[in-house]
Amino acid sequence: MVNKKDDNQTEKAILEAADKVFTQKGFAAARMEDIAQEAGINRALLHYYFRSKDKMFDLIFQQRVSIFFSGLGQIMHSEKPLIEKIQAIVEHEITILLAHPYLPIFVLQELNQNPHRMLAIAENAGAHPSLLLKKFSVEVRAEIKAGTIRETDPAQLFMSIMGMAIYPFVARPVVKIILEKDDVGFESVMLQRKKEITDFIIHALKP
Amino acid sequence: MVNKKDDNQTEKAILEAADKVFTQKGFAAARMEDIAQEAGINRALLHYYFRSKDKMFDLIFQQRVSIFFSGLGQIMHSEKPLIEKIQAIVEHEITILLAHPYLPIFVLQELNQNPHRMLAIAENAGAHPSLLLKKFSVEVRAEIKAGTIRETDPAQLFMSIMGMAIYPFVARPVVKIILEKDDVGFESVMLQRKKEITDFIIHALKP
DNA sequence: GTCTATAGGGTGATAGAC
DNA sequence: GTCTATCACCCTATAGAC
Known part of the structure; x- marks a missing residue:
């Protein structure tokens, strides 16, 4: 519990970015790279937090x-x-x-x-x-x-x-x-x- | 002009298929394979008739x-x-x-x-x-x-x-x-x- | 937690035989 | 005109270093 930077800070950033990109482009046209860039982080991080594009989308969509x-x-x-x-x-x-x-x-x-x-x-x-x-x-x-x-x-x-x-x-x-x-x-x-x-x-x- | 089968027969089939697939899925989610299957033909044929996915889409969309x-x-x-x-x-x-x-x-x-x-x-x-x-x-x-x-x-x-x-x-x-x-x-x-x-x-x- | 590198699969497009 | 085979690229997902 010592070395974590901003735990739910980045998680929040990702969610906001995902929301923006998915909402604007729809599921099919949205790329993980777009979301990562929008959140100012790396593609791999997205999967670390939410496993897959589908899971991420379901969350946002709901x-x-x-x-x-x-x-x-x-x-x-x-x-x-x-x-x-x-x-x-x-x-x-x-x-x-x-x-x-x-x-x-x-x-x-x-x-x-x-x-x-x-x-x-x-x-x-x-x-x-x-x-x-x-x-x-x-x-x-x-x-x-x-x-x-x-x-x-x-x-x-x-x-x-x-x-x-x-x-x-x-x-x-x-x-x-x-x-x-x-x-x-x-x-x-x-x-x-x-x-x-x-x-x-x-x-x-x-x- | 002798050996062509049904010239604008297949063209028409492709257009109908493209219309159906694009309209239902949108540009990004639609795949050329979907359209080809729907038209009962091969992927390569789509490009023979309409060059690219974009050109095809523009036509349908218009x-x-x-x-x-x-x-x-x-x-x-x-x-x-x-x-x-x-x-x-x-x-x-x-x-x-x-x-x-x-x-x-x-x-x-x-x-x-x-x-x-x-x-x-x-x-x-x-x-x-x-x-x-x-x-x-x-x-x-x-x-x-x-x-x-x-x-x-x-x-x-x-x-x-x-x-x-x-x-x-x-x-x-x-x-x-x-x-x-x-x-x-x-x-x-x-x-x-x-x-x-x-x-x-x-x-x-x-x- | 966050990165780089890469695997693995899919998709648009073209070459070439028929 | 229509097919099969294949190239080249892009995108999701994971492995592994830090």
């Missing part, structure tokens, strides 16, 4: 998926009234995606190639994906019955919410060109978008 | 982006009234994506890694991306001024339309689990979704 789902699960199962809940979802998604720009395209791309990974990981994260909609659906139907919102299919509504919030980040390079914005401009548009989406949905749901 | 944008451009620049135009966009996107399930995640993933490719290709396709919004914006503002729709930012509206239509396909594996559907069920939900989205937008835009 973390990323958790970010994507854990917060969402809490909101979905909370006791807020429907409109507030929708507002919270939108704010949460956009806030997270502003902090992690490459997150959704990375997760969705890797998931598309390995759909089975999804279940195991998401359940680990505590958010049974198939249960996400259950409570939400009940609440939507209750509001419809009470006449406070228009007749709508809960699943379709949920897809609309997620699509409006997440899609611009997935299509970021296209959006930047079409809107003629740089990164700063893009982020400012996404900040406005929080209120824009919520208003849009509230009006769309009016009876 | 075609895919064209599918994505060419039809959209026509609709955006047409003379339909606003609501009809929005309806046409939604129907067009969902129809195309039902026919090409892996298209958006593929295009968006590769674009994220090579944003510069975007411009050259999209302009080739005849749809200046930065002009896509111009006419649409004017029309939206006209309707607002006429009092037929609510005050809305055209760019935000456009992102909402595209997000609602495209996102479920990008997140297809997640959606299938959350909605507990198989492929057939997913497609039927997306068919319903055409009307769902249009209604949603019309209500959201009511003054």
Whole structure:
């Protein structure tokens, strides 16, 4: 226990580097050399800490998926009234995606190639994906019955919410060109978008 | 010109195979061997027809982006009234994506890694991306001024339309689990979704 | 713990026979 | 045009010195 330099210092550096490289390039295009350079260390060290590229990737990927789902699960199962809940979802998604720009395209791309990974990981994260909609659906139907919102299919509504919030980040390079914005401009548009989406949905749901 | 077997028969087979493999795995993960097998031929033949993996990919990618944008451009620049135009966009996107399930995640993933490719290709396709919004914006503002729709930012509206239509396909594996559907069920939900989205937008835009 | 050197396997591309 | 054989390189992983 005497001669170790910064034990979990380098481990942390590696994890950050791996996250950056994997997230930006995807598993196949990412090379161990890229990660080592990004972390300022040697390739062999990566294997010393994490054995293999696959093991490293699984770790990173699981973390990323958790970010994507854990917060969402809490909101979905909370006791807020429907409109507030929708507002919270939108704010949460956009806030997270502003902090992690490459997150959704990375997760969705890797998931598309390995759909089975999804279940195991998401359940680990505590958010049974198939249960996400259950409570939400009940609440939507209750509001419809009470006449406070228009007749709508809960699943379709949920897809609309997620699509409006997440899609611009997935299509970021296209959006930047079409809107003629740089990164700063893009982020400012996404900040406005929080209120824009919520208003849009509230009006769309009016009876 | 006597002994050649099926000249553009194999070429066509290769293109189809390349499209399938590249679209499903992305450039980095796709191997020439995969494509050759899928086409029922030999690796060397791929190089005989298309020289290199890069050249092959560029070709496929350009075609895919064209599918994505060419039809959209026509609709955006047409003379339909606003609501009809929005309806046409939604129907067009969902129809195309039902026919090409892996298209958006593929295009968006590769674009994220090579944003510069975007411009050259999209302009080739005849749809200046930065002009896509111009006419649409004017029309939206006209309707607002006429009092037929609510005050809305055209760019935000456009992102909402595209997000609602495209996102479920990008997140297809997640959606299938959350909605507990198989492929057939997913497609039927997306068919319903055409009307769902249009209604949603019309209500959201009511003054 | 961290490095250098190298093994071992895979992949894109070409040469050359048919 | 289509195949087999092979080259040359790159990348993951490990062995071994410090």
